[in-house]
Amino acid sequence: MGVIIERLSYFQYPFVRYALIVGVLVALSASLLGVPLVLKRYSFIGDGLSHVAFGAIAIATVLNLSNNLLLVAPVTILFAVLLLRIGQNAKIKGDAAIAMLAVGSLAVGYLLMNAFSVSSNLSGDVCTTLFGSTSILTLDRFDVYLCLWMSAAVLVLFLLFYNKIFAVTFDEDFARATGIRANFYNLLIAVVTAVIIVLAMKLVGSLLISALVVFPALTAMRIFTSFKSVMICAAFVAVSCAALGMLAAIVAGTPVGATIVTANIAAFGVFSLLGLLFRKKA
């Protein structure tokens, strides 16, 4: 009991509250993006990118960069564009190429960290990169503000391009036939995915980030059948799961990323059940 009260007292620090806000915002952005990604069968981009980001972090660590985002963000964005190209090209076996790239980045990243790292706590470093901060308190101030601004930018982009994103997601050929620059929006989606993955990595780690992208969308689709309602529900699910997950993580002292993802799995289970009941009645 005493431990819990002590942990609850963390909330008196404004910094912890900021971290909570950031977590929620990142989860929100990831979930919005998740809807078109899942519907366009592009979720592989999120998955592939998270592995690439791990490799990039490893390189940044080895190079001993003061701020690794400066390397990780451009590299991840570059690979987002590349993965999109691979995914659209029917000639190359897309999924196999992406699997190779993903596993390759993981292996090389781990190898580099092992061979060159100066850190005294190597396995701790690797674990944090893969599964996220064990405690929310390890986020630094720069990360918090960066996340805040980037999430805000993603939300604004989504509002501005909502109708176009719907059109390009539902029927790319029709959208292009009526003059919508579909390639631009596909690129936008890929780049924003890269940005969100880089941001969310601190929170949930590279292996769990796809969950933030994919779960809320799939959860919402269990019940809702219009694009707008799926978007709204996914956002709602993501925000609730992130908030609950982080609170639970702080109170119970569990790892943040894993707790949020577990909350998402629970939500998916509940919505699936509700969906089944719904459908049977209808």
Place this chain on the structure above:
Amino acid sequence: MPLLTCQSLSLGYEGKTIIENLSFSVNSGDYLYIIGENGSGKSTLFKTVLRLIPPVSGRVITGDGLSDREIGYLPQQTMVQRDFPASVSEIVLSGCLNRCGIRPFYSKREREIAHLNMKKLGICDLAKRSYRELSGGQQQRVLLARALCATKKLLMLDEPAAGLDPKGKADLYQFIERLNSEDGITIIMISHDIEPAAKYASHILHIGGGGPLFFGTKKDYGASGLWKIYGCREGGDISWA
């Protein structure tokens, strides 16, 4: 000047040519019917005309005040769309996007246009329904309403009646005929049904063997007898007058 002209057009994917040396033009008010076996390249022709894929050689020219972004397109149904969460009104409204330009949201006028076209197709009561729960015929009407939102001049319909029952087909062809004769919308349609071609079309383009087999008026096509290789279960009593 014709609405649409294809000049010695060759088309295909990534250098692999499917149709060679195709030339035809469509004037305002025409009803062009495109016939050809599966895999002969009809859908690819549509995609080339709509500039979704580049031509291997030759040119597609739009004229008579038609901008290449105001063509109403009804794609051939693909399986990918079928489990998509989208309501009927969301889909129809997305046909108005080419009117929006950089404006992020739909105007009142565009919502009106979408509503009018839903009314025209008798799908107003479906507006809030989910697209994936509709019957094939209802889905086609939704996509047709969307195409109508995108154009006042030219509709390109890729096998709009595929998978419909005979009554559904007849209704759809009649509706398309009215769009042509009453609203003055030019129609280019791909279909495997030969009787509506004889009944409604003004021109026929028959594609086969990697090129055009015939392009001309319905009457000449009837005289050519080419249609007999198609379903002639009627024993040739189709009137092409």
